[in-house]
Amino acid sequence: QDAKHTIVTVVKLSGIAWFNRMEDGVAEYASETGHDATQVGPASADAALQVQMIEDLIAKKVDAITVVPNSPEALEPVLGKALDAGIKVIGHEASSLENVTYDVEAFDNAAYGRHLMEALAQAMGGEGEYAVFVGHLTAKTHNEWVDAAIEYQKEKYPDMKLVTDKLESNEQQQTAYQKTKELLRTYPNLKGIQGSAGEDVVGAALAVEEAGLDGKVKIVGTSLVSVAGPYLETGAIDMISFWDPAKAGIAMNKVASMAIAGEEVTDGMDLGVEGYNEIKLDGKVLYGQAWVDVTTENMDEYDF
Amino acid sequence: MNEEANPGAPILQMRDIRKAYGPVRVLEDVNLELREGEVRCLAGENGSGKSTLIKILSGVVQADAGTVTLNGETLKNDPMRAISAGLSVIYQDFSLFPNLTVWENIGFLRSVTAGDAVHRARARRRQAVETLKRMQVEIDPDAPVELLPVASKQLVAIARALANEARIIVMDEPTTALTRSEVAHLLEIVDALKKDGVSFLFVSHKIEEVFAVCDTVTVLRDGSVVVEGPIGEFDAGRLVEAMTGRSVDSQRLPREESPLHPPFLAASSLGRRGDFSEVELELRPGEIVSVVGLLGSGRTELAQTLFGYMNPDAGRIQIEGETVKFGSQHDAIAHGIAYVPEDRLTEGLFLNQPIGDNITVSSLEKSTSFGIVNATALLDRARKAVKNLRIKTPDVTPAVATLSGGNQQRVVLARWMERAPRLLILNGPTVGVDVGSKREIHELLVSLSRSGTAVMVVTDDIPEAIALSDRILVMVRGRITASFDAATVDEDTLYDEVIREDRT
Amino acid sequence: MSALARIFATPQGIVFLVAVLFAVVLGLLNPAFFTPSTLIDLARNGLVTGIFALGVMMVLASGGIDVSHTAIGAFAMYATMKIILGIDLDLPIVAYFVIAATLGAGLGLINGLLIGGLGLNTLIVTLGTLSFFRGALLTFLGTTYITSVPREVINFSRTILIRIENAVGQMVSLPASFLVLVAVAIVLAIIMNFTLFGRKVYAIGGSEEAAQRIGIRIKRVKVMIYVIAGAIAGLAGMTHVTLSRMANPFDLVGMELNVIAAVVLGGARITGGHGTVLGTLLGVFVITMINTTLLMVGVPSYWQKFVIGCLIIVGTGLPIIFDRLAKHRRRMARPLEA
């Protein structure tokens, strides 16, 4: 490849383990291909800050922007502006985005949500009260997971019962902790919690442990070993799942490069990234099968 | 220098003190000495540099040149060192802590000088109570200072200085808010302490106090010492002449008789619970009426009620025959009434804003058309007022805070005169004003009154009342007990009437 | 004092110099910086902060402080959109701004009554109403984005005042909402400098007690100040909608300290009595420049906080140090004999 592309990945929030790992992937991609691939993100998970960053990137005239939006709707106008300026836009965790060239999803969100619910139901023995967390009520992906999970539970595990509306953690461990405590007091028979943001399960596990309920309240959700490790170890968290953000980062950048070069992405194609070997293309959205389950047993295999 | 007058070594020496604020030279080569047991009066007109000299002495303000030696030790611009060397200052503005109790205010100075690490609440409170008892004043030691009236605050400031067992006490106009009997007590205490070897530096514009208590006098004029010597070498006339550079008449101001106009404001059976009752009052254009009385006699409340600041509970107020009801002071202002408060420092002035703005701020409407203010017209008016009232300032742009107390008072007056009020009520109009300026302010008020303004003055300065007014009302415990023609009454009669209730 | 020294002796001067220095460094690092398009970009980015800041400046000049302005802005913008979508009428865009300003004025009235009427401390009241207005918005009006904004808003946000091409061939445009800032700035400058009301605001900021004694109806003036500040905040909120083309009830709140920082950098004093429209705009410009251009030269975003923190401290600290030095030098320059 002779042309050097400038690709910037805009993440929800910089500094948290999840996106640090994604940054590793972006860096790996940069060093392997020689493209100028970098990652930026705001200090707080705020759509307005992302808008501002993208405005700046448009001004800098990068070749492609890959973005993990805090709120897809809020970003539509500025992403449209980017497309108008001839910049390729690749989304992630935002299959509803319209102003994108492509959107890369690690997996079909509904399938992933069902997968998590299955794990929670197994742990709870198929019955009892449970609650669900999302990072933000406006985060599309989290809501898709959770909605599919709830639907799956109603169909398959009628003895389980969702006690309250989706809870919002603002992707903060403290908030998740606080709300879990309140949950436990309000619904003393609670037996399960499903988290969506990486911090949800950690906050929930701390509250559950403090209430002396570890083992009794099952916790399953999306997180990383580096975040949830101590609680996986003690068994306060039963299982975490994730997709490797590094791999997602590479996949996004790869798709971005292809788009810049004018190459076509096709159904069933192999991106050459683990978990994205046989992608499913649905309109502008392409899905991999890239989820990973971690429990006490296999947690040592992951160092991020 | 008159060494014989006070044998003994000087415990305080100020040498060649020089100070300038920007281009203004406030003090030039001032020398001052104080011996053990000496009471020295520091006299001078407003703005002659008395307060500044005191602030340099106490280390609050740094001199540009010169030395201050206390007990042989040279002080270096540090209030703490000065205080521990035995200096206590009663500042013109009191410098109290409004949030703390009376006793803690009194005891604080002592705690600081003693270098206490722990807060010795009980001991300090006891000392404070003793000091108050010694001064024969009744103030609740546990009351927060912010709730006290001005006079009590001044007494607390004095108590703080006395409680510190200081060797030198500086009093910058300590009696401005006090009544005669309180002043008498204070002077007794000064006498007693003097016998114990305590020295005093005493600033007052009340000439009779100076002669009553001082041994020696230093007179400042425009920042330089003009005369200095034992009090015996002076009489009132000479002292005033030294201060002002001219002779000032202390007699009743001459004035042309003005025809009897119908009253501008008349009050009948006016009463306010707990403050005053059955007040009958007529204020006429061309007449100056003084209301004299002791602290707490209700004079201030009466004045404020006439200004709409408080509501009366009984009786009525008529303006030019029409009964009126003031909802707030704005209604009074709308009727052409102006009020000059007694506490000019906190209530009257925007200290950090230019002199010009302070003068014109209450009469902006005069230079306003269609809501838009004409800035040049304002400036012109301010300059004219500064000239008319002889306010000592190079221009109208410096902040009012840079003026001396007496000049600040003139700014307050200038402001109200800009409004051309129909009735001007003044509460202690010459508090802290030097004799020369006082006379000028009196002259101003008389000419204002002759030009058709009704003037009411609330004061406890009996000579002032006689010099200034046409009619004098005496207020005792909320009632007007006597009315005198100022041209014929003498000081003693008036004073007897004022304290009548005290004796019975 | 030389001219330079005199400039250095005021907070605005320092801030201005730092801004120039900053711009020069940026320009060296990225030559694209010195183009008209950068200026337009900054003007656009500082729009909402600028409008908020003008209202806050007036409050500061009166000796108060207002931290509730962002909550007022958010409430006004969201309520306006709800109302308009509710009545379903084709109103001109001016009507939107009028509604938002009116709502803002209404909320400002609450501040004003508490502060002017009851005489409560301004920081406490606005801390309370910041929480109160925001809570009311989220509890009673809603928590969902309104993305289906009326056509008028979209049209207005597409109306462009200036559009120029930058160095790399992209369009940079100044939206019509910039006129809102211009209008607020001009009107406020007239109010503050040429009307009796403006004088009274500065007088109250100088000394409340004194203002009262001379017959200024402090209560009325204060109520008026907060009503105007509220209306301005409402305009800022509405402007925000026209820029983002959606109404997000979670927006705006959180930027209040940033706005106050801009106003203070612009020379208004927290102790009251001082503050100018021009200074405030300068402060906003500097803060915006730092916030949005550091990224352009590849500096990580956390540096912004660091730099703004430094600037606030240096901008208020240096003038004092210079002042002291100058005083000392003047004293030393005088002859020893008086």
Add this chain to the structure above:
Amino acid sequence: MSALARIFATPQGIVFLVAVLFAVVLGLLNPAFFTPSTLIDLARNGLVTGIFALGVMMVLASGGIDVSHTAIGAFAMYATMKIILGIDLDLPIVAYFVIAATLGAGLGLINGLLIGGLGLNTLIVTLGTLSFFRGALLTFLGTTYITSVPREVINFSRTILIRIENAVGQMVSLPASFLVLVAVAIVLAIIMNFTLFGRKVYAIGGSEEAAQRIGIRIKRVKVMIYVIAGAIAGLAGMTHVTLSRMANPFDLVGMELNVIAAVVLGGARITGGHGTVLGTLLGVFVITMINTTLLMVGVPSYWQKFVIGCLIIVGTGLPIIFDRLAKHRRRMARPLEA
């Protein structure tokens, strides 16, 4: 005045009564509220706010304001963890707190020197350092969570003072870090009431000019105030780590207005000179109760903001109204003749 009326006439009184009322309503809605476990829960939840609030109270008493305390806390906690993980020594948990307090004191010293030494406005300085400390933390120390906190911290956070079972069989426990709050409260109460330093703080808050004139070395005292406040903020940061078992550099900052609200509800005045340890703890208790228990009765979380906003306004407004009424009544009770 009756006893009740007298209580109503102070802000703390109002706040206390509202808190009681609130608790009664909560208890009626959810009988589980009136159990010792609720109290323990509240104590645990208000821990960090409480420690911060005590430092802020001292600053308010001196007539200043400190909005940088959360940034100091975050910096101290994160730097402490970095240092300890860096040196890799087995230190007792006390050492952690000592390090955090020392770091906090160091940052407080910066505030103190700017405020005391240069005489800058406290709100401006701490606004600046809030931004500055936070920027420095994220720029120079790092932005990643530290989840692998040392064993000592985990052990300490598992050390329990009281553990009781609540009505539904769950454990509610008061962690040992509660002792940090108790210690800070006791030490501060002693400082403020029984040392001359504490009295000087109130004196400066009452009138700086007067304090200087009677020989209080204002600069020194002010520097000391911000150093102590910084140390307290450092302790709060470290306490936060022992509660959350991880060090997140993004935590804490953002709660500063909440802390100030608590202090003000507790009777400290923003104009200086007033404020007590007990009042502050009461304020924190009330804020915490509202923040954490509304969900128990099924009220959506945005109501919290609304309620706290109301409380701040009512808590500061009602006493003034009552005071006016009482004064009027007292006057009316006097006979008509003077």
